[in-house]
Amino acid sequence: MIVNQFLVLAALLFALGVYGLLVRRNAVMVLLAVELMLNAVNINLVAFEAVLRSSEAIGQVFAIFVITVAAAEVGIGLAIVLMIFRNRASANVDELNLMKW
């Protein structure tokens, strides 16, 4: 089976996602990066399922769960970003430091 390429792909995507999470200033871009990470994880899961070939299709079921959760989380995340944008006329995460010391 050719699983390694998929894992590498997933790793790269994940790394990109991490990079975007940490570096991007726009809140929406951060959420985008989070989605990217989640998608990378999905690829990972399916690739392992292709190797495992289990009877319940564990990997794919897990991937579906992840997509669902991702969807929910993005909905809420975007709602929060929207509220922030309405209050502060800016979506710059660097400025969101009200919970500091």
Added chain:
Amino acid sequence: MSELLVDYAGLLLVLPFVAFLVIVLIGKWMRYQGAEVAIGAMAINWLYATALLIYSFVGIAPRDVQFEIGRIGLIGGEPLVFELGWTVDGLSSMMFAVVTTISLLVFIYAVGYMKGDVRVPFFFAALSLFAGSMLVLVAAPNLVQLIIGWEGVGLASYLLIGHYWEKHENSSAAMKAFYVNKVADVGLILGAVILGVTTGTFRINEILHLAEEGAAALGAVAVAAGLLIFFGAMGKSAQFPLHVWLPDAMAGPTPVSALMHAATMVTAGVYLIARMFPFYEEMAAGARTWVLWIGAATLLVTGLLALVQNDIKRVLAYSTVSQLGYMVAALGAGGYAAGLFHLWTHAFFKALLFLGAGSVIHAVHSNNMSDMGGLRKPMATTYRTFVIGALALAGIPPLAGFFSKDEILATFNHAGATAVLWLGVVAAFVTAFYTFRMVFLTFHGTYRGHGHPHESPRVMTMPLVALAVGAVTAGWVNIPGVYTGFHQLVEVRGVFRPEEAPTSFDLVALIPGVIAGLLGIFLAYRIFNPDRASQQERDRFEIPALYPLLRRKYYLDDIYWFGIVEPIKGPIARAVNWTNNYVIDGVVNSVAGLSLFLSRIVYQGLDQRGIDGVVHGLSAAVDSAGGSLRRLQSGRVQQYAAGFVTGTLLLVIALVVFR
């Protein structure tokens, strides 16, 4: 009954001090300003002393009662025990009788004499203090108590001599008395300590017992201790050359002079030697020779000084010193009963003479005989009692002084001290001479003063009469061959070897003595009687070479002043002052400086920098740690996310590497 008398004899000692306290506290508001308390206490004491006298006389055994009050541990030996108590024997009973009788009469007299005085309660309080101390001294069964009483009478003497302290010379006289006595007390204390440490006890009877046995340890120090103790007695009993304080002590009121400086306090030294008599007999024979010769020197040298005095009290003062010399010399020659007998009779006639002089002084408001004269008629009772006292002093039979003086001269003869015997005879002549000079100048002739002298009130003349009776009869208790009760009385003691009382008069002593006395009176009559010589002749009478020397008191006071007082006041005082300011204060100041310095170190170094540094440092550390740590909470989500990622990476690496 007799046992009870001795058991409670401490009452005699305590009562005067109780009186002292009462007078000090409430005397001011009493009708006689405290005198009633003093007289009351002394009357009780007198009754008790009379009872004790009878008790001892009837021949019941002498006894000590002592209570321990402390002890000191000596290195390597028995501890030294300090006790207080009383001893009742013939000697102390006789002294109790003398002290209480004369005290009582003087106290009564003083009520009249001190009337209107500026400090009456103080006076009677000090008199009570004195009487108590004297009784403590006389009753002392051990040397420590004796010294306590000794110092007590010294204190009372100081207080009373300085009664009129507003005049500087009176307070100086009081200090002179105190200083001279203090110098002598050094000897007494040293001697007592030597005896106590050598024998292990301060109890007099035990020391005497050891002396009788001839204990070797005691023998080695005996002469030294004997001389030192005698030195102490020399001060208190005004022996030459420590007699200088007594004439100046006449600055005190006359009742004080009568009581203390004639009959009681000055006899303490004589009493001391009499009390230690077996010690002097057995072991300290060398010291006894000194006693004899100093007494002999005193009796003549100071008797001569009385010839040139114009102050009536000073005549009597020097006379007292001279008679004390007789007593001391008698003891030195081995005449125990003789010396004490003279103490007994002298107390009566000398107190009488002093009180009589006081009566005169009170009437003419002056001490000087040049302000007197012709008082024979206005002051008849005083005059008659005074003459009786004078005759007794001159040793004319059958008055008291004759018997005692005769016995002393007989003692000199018996001891083979012929030189002293002749000194005594010459001094007897001088005594009679100055005594009757005093009588003639004071009472005969015409009055040279400016007032209107009259007889003193009854409260003053009654004691004079009482004492005159004593001056006449006191000698009859010791007549050789007829009745020698006194002799037997004073020999009733715990440790004593009784002597034979003389069975007949010693003619070698008697005839010269009486002739000397009569000659003295006769010569005084020839020279000083106003009917026989004019006033100028009387005043100008002098013996060319002798009198100027006498007037300067043999330069003795000058020697003491320039030899002892001035050096102490000058260089020594300055040296002591320097030492005090620079050495002693220097030490104190440097100790203070050192502690200041140390405390500054502790404060600044330890406290400020050290401990506060730690405390501040701790808080600063926490502060900076907090400051650093809070930056973790930036509130920026991405930073938190970065932390997650880093941690996860590290975990993964760890898991992979260390699988």
